[in-house]
Amino acid sequence: MATDPISSRLRVVRGDITTLAVGAIVNAANESLLGGGGVDGAIHRAAGPGLKQECQTLGGCPTGQARITQGYNLPARHVIHAVGPRYRGGSSGEEALLRSCYVEAMTLAEHHGIETIAFPCIATGLFGYPKDEACAIAVDAVRLFLRGHDLPREVIFCCFDQEDYDRYREELSGGGIAL
Ligand code: AR6
Secondary structure: OOOOOOHHHEEEEEOOHHHOOOOEEEEEEOOOOOOOOHHHHHHHHHHOHHHHHHHHOOOOOOOOOEEEEEOOOOOOOEEEEEEOOOOOOOOOOHHHHHHHHHHHHHHHHHHOOOOEEEEOOOOOOOOOOOHHHHHHHHHHHHHHHHHOOOOOOEEEEEEOOHHHHHHHHHHHOOOOOOO
């Protein structure tokens, strides 16, 4: 594994993002911000009703953007809700929108003084983004951002299953697919 200054700020973990006691976990939300299935459902269940109440005040969020809330009953202090693109074949601006989710979430984290942020594999579940491409985009977007910013100090890629965990480990070690 490379040990350049950016790599030392990246981690991959396997597990349930709702268990992470970090400054912010990122939710793979939809434009309503009112909850859903997948990681969104898990985060809302673990956070309790306060999260939905705060989300209801936000007026939704366009695809490719992000909004921040408190973490309520979660061990994480904040939730950053990012809306990934639905994958429609790849020629509808999906890559730019997915990249934007990561950049917008990191920007919010920086503005709130958050030291550690954890991402799920945004858009790769219900929204159908091809997993190898999504992983390469996520890692590239995060690396580029960290190069110019001291915060967040650390980024965790939280993979729910072993395949994603292996994919991210490979990508961080310099393997993975070319964008
Ligand atoms: N911790 C970490 N990762 C998880 C967890 C968890 N507890 N649960 C699932 N994942 P998805 P999307 C992974 O479908 O594709 C919702 O209904 C999962 O294995 O949650 O962005 C929203 O409301 C996958 O790798 O999000 C939207 O309508 C990743 O999280 C829509 O789904 C993302 O899968 C968003 O779809």
